[in-house]
Amino acid sequence: MSDELDEETLAFAHRTFELARSGATEELAGLVDAGLPPNLTNDSGDTLLTLAAYHARPATVRMLLERGADASRVNDRGQTALGAAVFRSSTETVEALLEHGADPALGSPSAHEVATFFELPEMAALLRSYSPR
DSSP states (O other): OOOOOOHHHHHHHHHHHHHHHHTOHHHHHHHHHTTOOTTOBOTTSOBHHHHHHHTTOHHHHHHHHHTTOOTTOBOTTSOBHHHHHHHTTOHHHHHHHHHTTOOTTOBTTBHHHHHHHTTOHHHHHHHHHHSOO
16 A cells, blocks of 8 residues: 555645635635545645745634644644744734634744744734733
8 A cells, every 4th residue: 555645636735735825715614624634734744724824814724723723733844833923924813823722932933933033023022912921
């Protein structure tokens, strides 16, 4: 038995990840509702959530979180969806992730570290407002 995926399956997977990147929320929601795992990952360990967060697609991020996407997943490079959203300075996306339990200290670099390194004081303040006291 081979672990290789056939061309049709690969094409579907690529299309699915592109839906997350482009913010095609309704179409992606239909696929998740039909059984597509909300934590599906690509060959770099990026989840649909991470891709939607990186491309600042807050509606897609919220939809995935509401359907069980794990806000704490870390990709193969140690990055999180929250770190990606902070990097993009997407306030609405950051808020959605924090509301669903994303940890600003998780990852390498963490979301806190991303905000500091890229000198994003608004993002740093937003993260602090949700940090455990």
